[in-house]
Amino acid sequence: MESFDGTITTSYASDDDDDDLESVTTYSSTVPDYAELGLVDPFDVNEPAMTAANSSKNDSSGFQSTPLLIEDRILNTNATCPGIGYGTGGEGRSTLDELYRAFMVAINAGFRSFDSAPFYQDGAVERILGRAINDSSVPRSEFFITTKVWPTFARVPEESLKLSLKNMNLDYVDCLLLHWPIPLVPVEGDPYALGDTWDSGWDFKMTWNEMQKIPKDKARAIGVCNFTINRLRLLLSSSTTTIVPAVLQVEGHPELPQKPLMRFCKEHNIQPFCFSPLAQGQVMNPTILRIARKHGIDSGQVAISWAVIRGTVPLPKSVNPNRISGNINLVELDEDDLAQLDTLSEVPRRIVNPRALFGHDIFENNADSYETTTYKSEDAHVSRAMPRKRRQFAVGST
């Protein structure tokens, strides 16, 4: 079974269609015994969201946390974007009804940036997001809406944007991202196909060239996802590149800080957005839990606070109203907290696994440091990489 965007939640071995995938690494972590550690279970969703203001821990321990001011970020287009966004992905994990309610809760909680993609339930998530935006009383100009171009649209990114705008019933997006740095041959009847034939006559530099031509009143900023430093270097040095990506969206959480990549972005004025900032709900490390207890917040809030403090834009996803509001009510972390969180990446852990999507380790053996790795010419790679996998969609009445 797959969740989305390459995350492997259980082995593929029992899935008839996916025999080739038995060797795919499963990324899982051990759930600690919270009671034994003297910690609160972070997944008790019945608990109201804790904030620096209402935390009882602050009172009982005498330690007072400071609410974190989430400042807007300035992109290299001179546009501003909120310092935190709401992630709308998560195929197969939420019904569309749940998502609509969650989007409305998120808007009421103060989220203004929403990250989506046509890949998420074949455009259905975009449609629900557009409905929530249009149903809300918040003017369109206050939102920062991001969507993406799936690799099957690598030759025609503007066509992809047109479909997304239609799905969302919007006139423009604030940011359009290339979802993955590979081109795929389109598949008849399955516009957002997974892992089929790589398009040997095309590459991400050519897609970027097409994205640069998209009118600015349709996509106010453009950027890329899942690029390594090597690929960013290739993109920036391409003779056809005239626009530096405004945004790089990559996986980022305390166990995968991707520091060299973040430094590269800073040097080139590219704003990092981090997906899976809660390691898809697996932020249950005892170190994080101890910091959470100290501040009287949940472990997810620790991870998101850390992401904001280091200057990235985290994109947490939740359909739980308490968590949604907690995820935007964050605290200042002190140097001791940050030093402890720093130790968690000694053995980096990546959650989203592109081999499951494209039959290739696009992140070069899951290394957290890309500075010493050499680029392998995947652009020229042609493979019938793997059988196309069944995608499981949540079905909601909306």
Ligand SMILES: NC(=O)c1ccc[n+]([C@@H]2O[C@H](COP(=O)([O-])OP(=O)(O)OC[C@H]3O[C@@H](n4cnc5c(N)ncnc54)[C@H](OP(=O)(O)O)[C@@H]3O)[C@@H](O)[C@H]2O)c1
């Ligand atoms: N560009 C890409 O290739 C790419 C890849 C992956 C993701 N993304 C984007 O990034 C977004 C977020 O990533 P993600 O959905 O993979 O994972 P995530 O945000 O790291 O984790 C979501 C999971 O964490 C749980 N959760 C939410 N708040 C929590 C908290 N405070 N404490 C503990 N657990 C909490 C949620 O459960 P509840 O709903 O029950 O709260 C959900 O199961 C996606 O929705 C998508 O927009 C982009």
